[in-house]
Amino acid sequence: MKPQLLLFALLLLPLAARADEPPPHLSPAKTAAQAGLVDIRSLAPDIAEDIKYAGSDNFVGRPVHGYLAPKCLLLRPAAEALARVEHELRAQHYRLKLWDCYRPARAVADFVHWAHDLSDQRTKPQHYPDLDKSQLLGDYIAPVSGHSRGATVDLTMERCAADGTHCAPLDMGTGFDWFGVRAHTDAPGINAARLAHRHRLRAAMQREGFQNYTLEWWHYTLTPEPTPHTLYDVPVQ
Template identity: 80%
Template sequence: MRNALVTIVVFTLIGWNACSHADQPTTLSPAKTAAAANLVDIRSLVPDIAEDIKYAGSDNFVGAPVDGYRAPKCFLLRPVAEALTRVEHDLRAQHMRLKLWDCYRPARAVANFVRWAHDLGDQRTKPQHYPALDKSKLLDGYIATVSGHSRGSTTDLTMERCAADGTGCEPLDMGTHFDFFDVRAHTDAPGVTAQQHANRLLLRDAMERGGFRNYKMEWWHYTFTPEPTPHTIYDVPVQ
């Protein structure tokens, strides 16, 4: 059953990649461990980086721990993790920090999302995550597109402002919470305040300086470019 679900994910990703990687299909890596996939825990580089890995718990749009997340950890391909470390260090010099919600995402987790999206009877998280959108529309630009996380080069995050000594960090007001499926979550959405938009641009500028590009439909979503393995997805558990 899991192999069948992973096949669904591969086809989903091929569809998403058609615009940017049309010359080569996406393949599933045979790697069975993080080391074999060159995935590293960001905390091996920044031990005290702020994390709240949403899919390892129930505070997410599925409303339950997601397949493949056996621990609340952020894994990324090593070059991507090193680039994110540089962004974090640059921000700390400005009394700012990143806070990570998701990083590498196993293919089986994406299959979990697709399965959940097709279960139209499960509306438990609608008020918090897609209040103005019919659940049947979530695969049109929201859930399907974040499948790029399985390539190990994408992270979902926000930014915090800290005291001069690095303590008392508080998240910037970005106008919506993470995984809010609505036009207000678009990076340049007109329905947020000037300060909220400025905060989004502050995050975008910091990430772009580090080599990451934003997905315009989600202010929190960034992909390192060029991706180290743009045509390969992984299904190594996060543990």
């Protein structure tokens, strides 16, 4: 099925996180400004970014639909909270590095389309070496993503020199979008140093209201979400 058709089907589905909650609806916004999305660099100008889905270094192996620029867009309350995390960490000689923020609904449909193509195994060694690709739909790739609500981020943390001139990523035990048990925040078998790094990141994010998704150490959502039942599909540009 073409990604455009998957997206059309997605938007027609009455999906909800729980049976007693209203289904998400698609915002009519056509631009980031109309959606209330802001660039994190308007609040933290030199925050470190490596927006994976705008390039080819990701589990799909190519730029993802909807990413026209390597930018981190978020609803303003989430952006302001993330900027506070960055400010607090810098005082401790750490900083954040962002991999993904707001994600257009069309990008999620692109992921689902890729997951159904079992012939494309190019990124298996780097992202899902212990799983069959058919197992990715569900916990790892879902038809609706919290990222499309504009208050979820994927990120890691770096340790910086005392003068702030050099920062290096902390060893978290897996890379970004590593599908498997080792990516669980409190995964068994993760050594003490890596676990401590994950917990340091979690504590910093929790202080500003972000909640971790326990299956992915890098995934955080501002709670309560500003628009918990609204999906956005404006391109990142």
